[in-house]
Amino acid sequence: DIQMTQSPSFLSASVGDRVTINCKASQNINRYLNWYQQKLGEAPKLLIYNANSLQTGIPSRFSGSGSGTDFTLTISSLQPEDVATYFCLQHNSWYTFGAGTKLELK
């Protein structure tokens, strides 16, 4: 089984800050990595697919990078509406989600 280690678990940042969230896979997953945003009481929303492709309709302040085992989600300038929990998902071999990063405003 592929394990996904996501960090940090909790993040507090100010409006306008650059925010980065990381996921590390237990083995090579190429670029089969997605990022999702989940707001309180809502279903997850796809932000980034295949490591660095921005889903249609997602603001360009969101970006993804990485390949192999190490991946990063970056929010270039944090907005109030970005308060949410963020999950990574590997889909190289079956599907495994990271534990999540809860992002709050400072």
Place this chain on the structure above:
Amino acid sequence: QVTLKESGPGMLQPSKTLSLTCSFSGFSLSTSGMVVSWIRQPSGKSLEWLAAIDWDGDKYYNPSLKSRLTVSKDTSNTQVFLKITSVDIADTATYYCARSTTEGIVEVFDYWGQGVMVTVSS
């Protein structure tokens, strides 16, 4: 417009069988490359993929739960079902269905339903 919506019993007793329905529109599960999955999330925790069924009727299961899961679809290709046998408290969660496309631009879990909360309690 792609939409998915889950439905289920809300609450059931331990040892019973949980039956869930995912009703969707905006795509057909008869279209090559379409897949519908079931994913669950205990309150305050992360997500766990459970099962999937594709346009060809092929079924895929999380190996750790495979013996308890059955996924199926209806003949009109607008509904997908999931049964989980012998439920216990650990199966208490919000259950989501989600679409994936495996041809052209491959997108995994690009659309999700709103989720249905299931509580297992005696």
